[in-house]
Amino acid sequence: MKIGEAATRSGLSVKTIRYYESIGLISPSERADNGYREYSPIQVDTLHFLQRARATGFSVEECRQLLDLYRNEGRHSAHVKNLVLEKVAQLDQQLQELQAMRGTLMDMADRCAGNEGPSCAIIDQLADSSEGAAP
Amino acid sequence: MKIGEAATRSGLSVKTIRYYESIGLISPSERADNGYREYSPIQVDTLHFLQRARATGFSVEECRQLLDLYRNEGRHSAHVKNLVLEKVAQLDQQLQELQAMRGTLMDMADRCAGNEGPSCAIIDQLADSSEGAAP
DNA sequence: TGTTGACCTTCCATTAACTGGAAGGTTTAT
DNA sequence: ATAAACCTTCCAGTTAATGGAAGGTCAACA
Numbered sequence: 001m002k003i004g005e006a007a008t009r010s011g012l013s014v015k016t017i018r019y020y021e022s023i024g025l026i027s028p029s030e031r032a033d034n035g036y037r038e039y040s041p042i043q044v045d046t047l048h049f050l051q052r053a054r055a056t057g058f059s060v061e062e063c064r065q066l067l068d069l070y071r072n073e074g075r076h077s078a079h080v081k082n083l084v085l086e087k088v089a090q091l092d093q094q095l096q097e098l099q100a101m102r103g104t105l106m107d108m109a110d111r112c113a114g115n116e117g118p119s120c121a122i123i124d125q126l127a128d129s130s131e132g133a134a135p
Numbered sequence: 136m137k138i139g140e141a142a143t144r145s146g147l148s149v150k151t152i153r154y155y156e157s158i159g160l161i162s163p164s165e166r167a168d169n170g171y172r173e174y175s176p177i178q179v180d181t182l183h184f185l186q187r188a189r190a191t192g193f194s195v196e197e198c199r200q201l202l203d204l205y206r207n208e209g210r211h212s213a214h215v216k217n218l219v220l221e222k223v224a225q226l227d228q229q230l231q232e233l234q235a236m237r238g239t240l241m242d243m244a245d246r247c248a249g250n251e252g253p254s255c256a257i258i259d260q261l262a263d264s265s266e267g268a269a270p
Numbered sequence: 271t272g273t274t275g276a277c278c279t280t281c282c283a284t285t286a287a288c289t290g291g292a293a294g295g296t297t298t299a300t
Numbered sequence: 301a302t303a304a305a306c307c308t309t310c311c312a313g314t315t316a317a318t319g320g321a322a323g324g325t326c327a328a329c330a
Contacts, residue, residue, distance in 0.1 A: 003277095016316085019318090034325060036325085077250055077252055077254060084257055091236060091240070092237070099230065112215065114212055114216035114217075118207075119212060120215045122212070126191070126205070138307075154289090158287090169308090195287065195288095196286095
């Protein structure tokens with residue numbers, strides 16, 4: 001099948017498939033006589049695998065590793081599990097940071113009158129200038 | 136003072152300050168006879184304001200808006216508060232997505248034996264191929 | 271036969287927010 | 301004198317695509 005159908009079936013865009021090929025994430029596809037890319041159902045499975053892995057939060061580089069494991073029948077499932085657990089740890093870190101940021105913003109909002117006046121605790125807090133001078 | 140000291144005092148890097156100037160986030164600084172940039176304490180306050188706003192999660196474009204408000208004595212604090220509350224809503228959205236992703240990953244990990252064998256529920260779930268064929 | 275429209279191709283530019291490095295000028299200290 | 305520590309500009313790279321231009325191909329339809 002041609003790239004358009006491969007895109008529809010895999011859930012990736014045509015552009016993204018060509019991009020993945022350009023960075024060597026997937027191997028160059030066969031070409032028909034007219035130069036069009038030709039995809040087998042098995043290649044579409046790989047594309048779909050990539051779509052799901054990206055949507056699950058793996059980076060392209062992590063996808064490259066997962067793909068190697070996916071293709072490698074001699075893999076150890078422990079290796080795959082480690083990748084996933086590392087990813088979870090990353091997410092936990094990111095969640096903590098976002099939650100801290102949310103707390104800061106809510107504190108700011110709480111201390112701000114939010115009225116017609118110019119006096120604003122948020123601005124003051126961001127400025128945090130010892131002189132209190134505005135530029 | 137020169138850019139190095141302005142960087143130290145504001146908490147931004149020298150590169151970042153020059154970058155902010157290049158995108159017009161801050162106005163071009165005065166130059167000494169030798170071409171070196173010259174910063175006043177007031178300008179450093181602005182740089183510090185930017186450092187804190189970025190660290191708090193505002194994008195550069197949002198910083199541009201905040202900076203206008205920061206400099207504008209005729210601002211309404213309601214406007215500033217709205218910016219902050221919008222940002223909180225964005226964060227809540229992002230937090231939800233990350234938590235969903237974390238759940239998916241933990242489900243995967245739980246169903247994976249994590250042993251020496253090649254059989255791996257994670258790979259199977261990512262593949263999700265109706266044929267079960269590996270490329 | 272012509273042409274319309276939906277495909278496909280490659281290549282270049284852009285996004286966000288910097289960071290790294292090259293190549294070179296200036297100042298300060300030893 | 302020269303080395304270290306500054307400063308300058310400019311170009312390239314990062315992530316993961318996306319948008320668009322310019323052009324080739326193919327099937328259907330009047």
